[in-house]
Amino acid sequence: MVNTQISKPDDNGWVELNMGPQHPSTHGVLRLKVKLDGEIVKEIEPVIGYLHRNAEKICELDYYCDSLIYFDRMDYVGAMNMEVGYLEAAEKLLGIPPPERAQWIRVVMAELNRIAAHLVWAGAYGLDLGMLTPFFYCFVEREKVLRIFTEVCGSRQETNYMSIGGVYQDFNDKIIHDILEFTEQFPKKLEDIFSSFVKNDIFIARTKGIGILEPEVALDYGVTGPMLRASGVEYDVRKAEPYLVYDKINFDIPVSYRKDNLARFLVRFEEMRQSIKIINQAVKKIPDGPYFNPKAKKSLMIRLRGEGEVYARTESSKGEFSVYLVGDGGVKPYRLRVRSPSLKNLSILPYLAKDTMIADLVAISGTLDLVFGEVDR
Amino acid sequence: MVELLEETTGKDGRRVLKVAKENLVQLMKELKEQGFVHLSLITGVDRKDKLEVVYHLHNLEKNEYIAVKTETLDERVPSVTSVFTSANWDEREQFDMMGIVFEGHPNLKRLFLPENWVGHPLRKNYDLSKVQYINMDENGEDYATFDPGDGW
Incomplete structure (x- = not known):
């Protein structure tokens, strides 16, 4: 009813168009109030908060170990990365470092999930631009990752696999065999998917030279992750401030200097190739030993007390995901604050899509890789 | 400095x-x-x-x-x-x-909640027992109300 209404032209001859919150190309519940001059976008006002649950408040009311499941539901296509982000902060605050084996397992799982998250993005971006075929190829490969997750921890998306002081289930030989099987066949499939995009003239026409984002502007707006690297800034938290065991792994940061939609596409695909490289190294290096810190046994978990302030950054599939945790010596966090990369990336949309065609607005907002569980929290 | x-x-x-x-x-x-x-x-x-x-x-x-x-x-x-x-x-x-x-x-302006929401949720003295409902007016804008109304 309301979604399709177009207002009468104002003094400039601009009309106001309401996009969303149920518009299929907004990847969830993004509502855009767009002012149009003919087909040219003049002003955009994003309206968000439709998926707002105030996870920060819920986490303040819960024990440290309970907060984890709310992080799964923030970036629901990259839950492992969210768990890594929270635990980086919580383990530093509580003083319970995970054993070596758990750290390597976490790296493997986080990188597998990064691949799955980028595949979801690629498939959905194809849909935005009217390509149906790559979607199926992307989701077939993603399903293979989710099968591995099911094998390891019993659930597909909201895994709740990691916990304070380690992980819940150990890796066994079958899982390692499955992962190696996946990484062996995936690169070829990835190139198939890649060529189905870049050999398409329409795809190139809609991405090349559109949505130019200069590096200074990107930094000023706090944009991070593949968005920033596609603008030519070599900034990846995995290299800048290595967490877990990323400093012992050999990989590159993909950077593109094209600055446009196509650059963001290329950077994300190159990141998947690098993730495969990381997984192949990490799986072979997983050491023997405990996968759980005995100081954080399940029965002791709710008695963990933390004091002080910790700010921990991690690189999720969307960008710099960080958690600021303040403890007052009690069993619950005094204050928990989440930096969601999607929210910061969304804040640049009014700048990026100004003075473009309305069809390009969809092509640009697709490259932001928005997940609304994380934007609204 | x-x-x-x-x-x-x-x-x-x-x-x-x-x-x-x-x-x-x-x-x-x-x-x-x-x-x-x-x-x-x-x-x-x-x-x-x-x-x-x-x-x-x-x-x-x-x-x-x-x-x-x-x-x-x-x-x-x-x-x-x-x-x-x-x-x-x-x-x-x-x-x-x-x-x-x-x-x-x-x-x-408020970023997530409607403009007329009462209170600021992350304050320690925020009353969690008071339920507020979000409804939509004729222009499609959200507003908060204490009255559950028919929709709930």
């Missing part, structure tokens, strides 16, 4: 600068000139008798991290949007959730 109230090191090894709120914008400008171009996060912390605002900054070239802290007794803090554009939505969110008024902000 702006006069600092205190300089400490946090539990995570980051430098923490404490500054009076009158000098905040000046300090931010100086830090940006030193290379701290990436404002990562703005956090408001409710310390019951006062409100604390924490800014996390990152120097990309030297790979250095820093936290800037300031306090306010009257819920008012100067806005740093003139220095960092990324502060815009962060400050709106903190206004929404904590009720911190950022003076000089170009568009200080």
